[in-house]
Amino acid sequence: MSDIFSLFSWVGVVIYFVSKHSETLAKLNKTQKIGVFISYILATLTTGISIYFGSSFLTKSFQNEFLIVIIRLSVVLITLGFVYSL
Helix, strand or coil: CHHHHHHHHHHHHHHHHHHHCHHHHHHCCHHHHHHHHHHHHHHHHHHHHHHHHHHHHHHCCCCCHHHHHHHHHHHHHHHHHHHHHC
16 A cells, blocks of 8 residues: 555656756756656655665664654655755
8 A cells, every 4th residue: 555655756846846947947948857857766766765775784683663764864864964965
């Protein structure tokens, strides 16, 4: 069920991005639009992989669920903060 929510969220973000930046995207040629799409996909995949594997690597030795949630939340915030700063 969470996979479906993630997929819908991703599609929603793409639709929001396209609608928000439609004037800028209209100015780009076809090659530039493909480049923007590829860079967005790569950034999304890189962030998702680093969050998934980073949080699982850091939490595999802990058994306290509260501590695991705190570590995972910290990994997500740090990763998104790093990506946002780029």
